[in-house]
Amino acid sequence: MEIIPLSFPLNGLSMLSLDKPLSIAIGHFDGVHRGHQNVIRQAVAEAKESEMLSAVLTFDPHPKEVLGQGDHYYRCLTPLDVKTALFEKLGVDLVFIMRFDLEFAEVTPERFVNDVLRVLRAKQVVVGFDFNFGHRGLGNTETLMQLGQPDISVHVIEPLIEKGIKVSSTYIREALEAGDFELAHSLLGRSYEVKGIVVHGDKRGRTIGFPTANLQINDPYIAPRIGVYAITAWIGEKAYSGVLNYGLKPTFNKNDPHPIMEAHLFDFNGDIYGEQIRLQFISFIRAEIKFNSIDDLIKQIEADSERAKEILGYTD
Numbered sequence: 001m002e003i004i005p006l007s008f009p010l011n012g013l014s015m016l017s018l019d020k021p022l023s024i025a026i027g028h029f030d031g032v033h034r035g036h037q038n039v040i041r042q043a044v045a046e047a048k049e050s051e052m053l054s055a056v057l058t059f060d061p062h063p064k065e066v067l068g069q070g071d072h073y074y075r076c077l078t079p080l081d082v083k084t085a086l087f088e089k090l091g092v093d094l095v096f097i098m099r100f101d102l103e104f105a106e107v108t109p110e111r112f113v114n115d116v117l118r119v120l121r122a123k124q125v126v127v128g129f130d131f132n133f134g135h136r137g138l139g140n141t142e143t144l145m146q147l148g149q150p151d152i153s154v155h156v157i158e159p160l161i162e163k164g165i166k167v168s169s170t171y172i173r174e175a176l177e178a179g180d181f182e183l184a185h186s187l188l189g190r191s192y193e194v195k196g197i198v199v200h201g202d203k204r205g206r207t208i209g210f211p212t213a214n215l216q217i218n219d220p221y222i223a224p225r226i227g228v229y230a231i232t233a234w235i236g237e238k239a240y241s242g243v244l245n246y247g248l249k250p251t252f253n254k255n256d257p258h259p260i261m262e263a264h265l266f267d268f269n270g271d272i273y274g275e276q277i278r279l280q281f282i283s284f285i286r287a288e289i290k291f292n293s294i295d296d297l298i299k300q301i302e303a304d305s306e307r308a309k310e311i312l313g314y315t316d
Contacts, residue, residue, distance in 0.1 A: 001088040003095045008104040010119050021123035022094070023047035024055045027131065028062055031077035032086040034189040035128065035160040035167040042155055043126040044091045052123060055094040056087050057116075063100050077169060077192070079219040096120065109139030113147040126155045162186055179225035179284035191232070191280040194221045196261070198272045210301050212245075212262040213272060215279065226259055228285040230308035233265055234278040240265040243301075243308040244279065247288035264305065266314060283311045 025043035029036045040056060047054035060080055078086065084095050098104065098116075107115070112134050117125065125148065133139040139147075145154045160167040167187045175184040176192060184192050196215035213233070226247040233240045242265040248258075263279060285307050291297040308314070 001084075001092055001095060003084055003097065005097050005099065007099040007101075008107060009115060018053070018121050020051065020053045021121045022055045023050065023052045023124035023126070024057050024096075024117070024120065024122045025092075025126045026057045026133070027128060028059050029056070029078075029083060029087075030062065031169045031172055031188060032083055032090075033077075033167055033169065033172060033187055034162070035157075037090060037189060038160060039126050039128055039157045040087065040090045040092065042157060043124070046124050046126070046155065047093070050124070053093045054091065055096060055120075056092050057096045057098060057120075058083070059098050059100040061100060063105065066100050066102065067105060075220045075222045077172060077188075077222055079221070082195075106135055109134030109143050110147060112139065113144070113152070117148075117152060122152055124153050124155065126157065129156055129158050131156075173222050176222055176224045179227060181224075181229070181281050181284055184281075191282060192224070193278050193280040194261075195219070195276055195278045198275050198277060200273060210264045210298075210305075211269075212264050213277065215261040215263065215277070217261065223259070224281060225284065225287075227287045228304050230282045230285060230311040231263060232280040232282060232312070233263055234280070235270075235272060235275065240268050241309070241312045241314040242266055242268075243285070243305050244281075245288065264301070266305070266309070267316070283308075285311075 023043045023046045025040045027036065027039060029040075032040075043056070044054040046052070062076070080097070084097075087095050125144065127141060127144065129141065131141055131144070133144070141154065141156045148154050163183070163186065165171055165183075165187070172184050172187045172192075175181070175187065181192060194215075194217055196217040198213045199216045200214070224246060227245075229244045229246065231242050231244045233242050242263050244261060244263045246259055246261045248260075261279070263277075285304055289300075291300065
């Protein structure tokens with residue numbers, strides 16, 4: 001899969017080896033959830049059927065972030081590198097990453113079709129039912145169909161409903177913030193995960209028999225509900241079961257207002273400082289609470305670990 005950065009106006013595209021027309025899925029696709037996957041798979045299928053190249057046209061950063069429509073969009077379900085890796089798994093040939101800036105925000109629907117899609121040799125465009133584009137979002141799916149005639153055909157994917165809920169990034173964000181990871185998993189089609197670098201902490205966990213890997217998260221992920229979770233941690237290609245505390249550590253911490261992630265991995269004793277690991281959130285166990293004594297904390301961690309093992313089907 002080839003990744004091609006773009007900025008508007010498109011210059012130098014004659015140098016690209018686009019020897020075939022394109023079937024393009026268009027969208028921001030944060031989360032690459034099951035609804036997004038339907039859009040992208042349709043573009044891939046139509047490309048194969050018509051001997052075209054399959055492509056995704058996505059935008060970075062999020063348009064609402066650039067237009068100042070909410071700080072919420074500074075945080076994401078899938079950072080760009082994770083998103084493009086998911087596109088590749090779906091069989092996409094090309095990923096165009098359009099830089100979304102104030103100049104591009106002024107592009108009219110007509111210019112988007114003529115100066116972006118036609119320049120990219122788009123012959124088939126696949127979008128979701130609620131797709132809007134162009135200055136102030138004035139273009140919609142009907143606009144796209146009209147402007148695409150006669151050389152660009154448009155396929156609109158209807159919403160996917162799961163348990164009475166429309167599969168959307170908004171509902172996934174809400175599920176994560178509520179600690180409903182079963183719903184988030186159902187909407188995403190996979191476990192929600194974050195990645196980070198293992199850094200040195202206060203090493204207090206070792207002194208009470210529960211050493212932890214402390215994660216430094218550099219990407220702007222959507223933060224889940226503060227609390228304790230059953231997790232799967234991936235170190236390289238190997239998976240480990242464990243229990244995670246995401247929070248403020250109120251039993252010890254009285255000043256730092258920033259929550260941290262500490263993962264205790266069952267039967268793991270390796271040195272992984274400085275290594276990147278991926279954490280998959282499987283299930284919310286409980287909210288974070290303050291304990292009156294270290295003994296009470298230890299008993300609760302033991303109980304949390306046993307509960308996590310039950311959830312994960314872990315056996316010693």
